[in-house]
Each structure stands twice: as structure tokens, then as C-alpha cells.
Amino acid sequence: MHLLRLAAASLAALLLAFPVAAQQKPKPNQAYEPQVGQAGKDVIWVPTPDEVVDRMLRMAQVTANDYVIDLGAGDGKIAIAAAKNFGARSLGIEYNPEMARHAQRNAEKAGVSGRARIVQGDIFVTDFTHATVITMYLLPALNLKLRPQILAMRPGTRVVSHSFTMDDWEADETSSMDGRRAYFWMVPANVMGNWLLEVTGGGASEKLELTLEQRYQKIEGNLGLGTIQGGLRDARLRGFNIAFSYVDNKGVRRDLAGRVSGGRMEGGFRADNGTEGRWNATKK
Ligand SMILES: C[S@@+](CC[C@H](N)C(=O)[O-])C[C@H]1O[C@@H](n2cnc3c(N)ncnc32)[C@H](O)[C@@H]1O
Numbered sequence: 001m002h003l004l005r006l007a008a009a010s011l012a013a014l015l016l017a018f019p020v021a022a023q024q025k026p027k028p029n030q031a032y033e034p035q036v037g038q039a040g041k042d043v044i045w046v047p048t049p050d051e052v053v054d055r056m057l058r059m060a061q062v063t064a065n066d067y068v069i070d071l072g073a074g075d076g077k078i079a080i081a082a083a084k085n086f087g088a089r090s091l092g093i094e095y096n097p098e099m100a101r102h103a104q105r106n107a108e109k110a111g112v113s114g115r116a117r118i119v120q121g122d123i124f125v126t127d128f129t130h131a132t133v134i135t136m137y138l139l140p141a142l143n144l145k146l147r148p149q150i151l152a153m154r155p156g157t158r159v160v161s162h163s164f165t166m167d168d169w170e171a172d173e174t175s176s177m178d179g180r181r182a183y184f185w186m187v188p189a190n191v192m193g194n195w196l197l198e199v200t201g202g203g204a205s206e207k208l209e210l211t212l213e214q215r216y217q218k219i220e221g222n223l224g225l226g227t228i229q230g231g232l233r234d235a236r237l238r239g240f241n242i243a244f245s246y247v248d249n250k251g252v253r254r255d256l257a258g259r260v261s262g263g264r265m266e267g268g269f270r271a272d273n274g275t276e277g278r279w280n281a282t283k284k
Pocket residue numbers: 039040041042043044045046047048070071072073074075076077078093094095096099121122123124136137138162
């Protein structure tokens with residue numbers, strides 16, 4: 001919380017440090033030159049340093065298969081780097097129309113206007129849910145306002161934020177460089193609730209009641225083993241990939257791994273008695 005306040009305070013301090021820039025309006029016909037610290041709808045413009053942009057895109061493991069959307073695009077540098085250095089398609093959403101045009105010109109100058117587009121829009125009304133990667137450099141309160149929409153995105157969507165966290169949704173990775181931080185999250189599938197688990201292998205098949213508790217990407221749970229509620233071990237959720245282990249009533253440990261797709265999960269298991277098999281679970 002202390003770090004959040006510190007980061008918010010430093011962005012606020014920047015805002016105060018640029019009162020003239022914030023009031024500057026370019027004269028007509030004058031080439032638009034954005035000023036660091038200039039006012040924006042919900043947050044001022046301060047560009048992310050190149051080194052941080054690069055790390056953010058690497059943390060998200062951006063490839064040519066990705067569609068990267070930068071929320072509050074500024075001069076377009078994150079969208080442009082995603083296209084130029086990682087071969088991705090990208091979109092920057094920027095509220096300030098002059099800034100959006102300036103960013104689009106930057107994309108053209110960088111030779112990536114075919115893959116990177118910067119559009120004028122408000123991140124709170126523009127649909128960004130088709131992105132595979134979201135990047136942002138906003139403010140803690142704005143991250144929090146966007147959080148429900150981000151959490152409702154396709155499981156496995158990667159999210160990177162410069163400087164600001166998502167409150168109690170803990171990051172999967174925090175990277176630091178030159179006094180700055182970048183945070184990474186992967187949107188988790190929703191697995192909370194009661195499931196009917198079917199485990200088949202070694203010539204046998206059993207059906208068990210599985211209960212999962214979930215807080216963002218963190219899961220724990222238990223299984224009905226007759227009169228015993230057996231706890232899960234090493235339960236882990238990463239996007240739509242799930243893994244957990246349990247020890248059955250004969251003392252055999254089974255390690256299950258699989259994928260979640262809506263109200264169904266399925267995958268394979270290995271047991272420490274040498275058996276292997278398949279499993280699936282259906283949400284009740
Ligand atoms: C801190 S700058 C970050 C720029 C860029 N993402 C980067 O990291 O270099 C935030 C940008 O968001 C823009 N912005 C503020 N409120 C916005 C909103 N509601 N919708 C879209 N853009 C917004 C500002 O004009 C500013 O350019």
C-alpha cells in the first residue's frame with residue numbers, strides 16, 4: 001500500500017511540476033508537440049521509459065500471434081514497440097485526439113502502421129476485451145476501476161502495468177529496473193465451486209466430489225473420500241491451466257493437470273504407484 005501511495009504521489013508530483021504544460025494548447029497549424037505532464041482525461045501523460053516498455057512486453061511474452069492493447073496510449077510507444085520489436089498486432093486507445101493523431105504518425109514513422117493503430121477513445125467506454133495482452137500506465141484507482149472487466153476477459157489474457165498494482169489481486173511477477181516496477185498478471189479461469197470429478201486409470205474409475213475455493217489465481221480445495229474430506233495439495237491455477245494433487249484412501253498420491261473450459265475441466269494424471277490415466281470434472 002505504501003508503495004502504491006508513493007507511486008501515485010510521484011505521478012501526482014509530476015502533474016504539479018508541469019502546470020504550464022498542462023494548460024498549453026498548440027496553436028492551429030503548429031506541429032503538435034506533446035509535453036510530459038500534460039493533462040489527460042483521467043491521468044496525465046508521462047511516457048514509460050524504453051527499458052520498462054521492453055520488459056513489460058517480455059514479461060507478457062508477446063509474440064506475432066498477440067493482439068496487444070495499450071490503455072491510455074500517449075505517444076503510442078508501447079503499441080509501436082509491440083508491433084516493431086515483437087511482430088504483434090497492436091492498438092493504443094488514447095483519449096486526447098491530438099495525441100492519438102500524433103501517436104498514429106509515430107507508428108507511420110516507425111514503419112508499423114499496418115500492424116499498430118492508435119485510436120481516439122475513452123478506455124472506460126471502449127471495448128478492449130478482444131486483446132490477448134493488456135498494457136497500462138495509469139493510476140491505482142484506474143487499474144481498480146478496470147479490474148472487473150479485465151478479470152472477465154478470456155482466461156490466459158496477460159496484463160502488465162507500469163508502476164501500479166491491482167490492489168488485492170496480487171501480481172504473478174514483479175520486475176524492477178532503474179527504480180521502477182512493472183507488474184504482470186494472467187487472467188485466471190473461474191473454477192470456484194463444486195465439481196464432480198471422474199478419475200479413470202489402471203482399470204478403475206471413480207467419481208469424487210471436488211470443492212474449489214478461489215481468490216483470483218489462488219486456489220485450494222478438498223475432495224470427498226468417503227467420510228473423509230481429503231485436502232488438495234499443490235493446487236495451482238494459471239490462466240486456464242489447472243493442477244492439483246490428492247492422496248486417496250489407499251495412500252496413493254495422484255498428480256492431476258489439465259485445462260478448464262467453462263464448466264468443464266479435463267486432463268491427465270500420474271500416480272506414485274506408477275499408474276497413469278485421465279480425469280475430467282463437470283461443474284455442479
Ligand atoms: C501515464 S500516460 C501513459 C502513456 C503510455 N501508455 C506509456 O506508458 O508511455 C497515460 C495516458 O492516458 C491518457 N488517458 C487519460 N485518461 C484516459 C482515458 N479515460 N481514456 C484513454 N486515454 C486516457 C492520457 O492522455 C495519457 O496519454
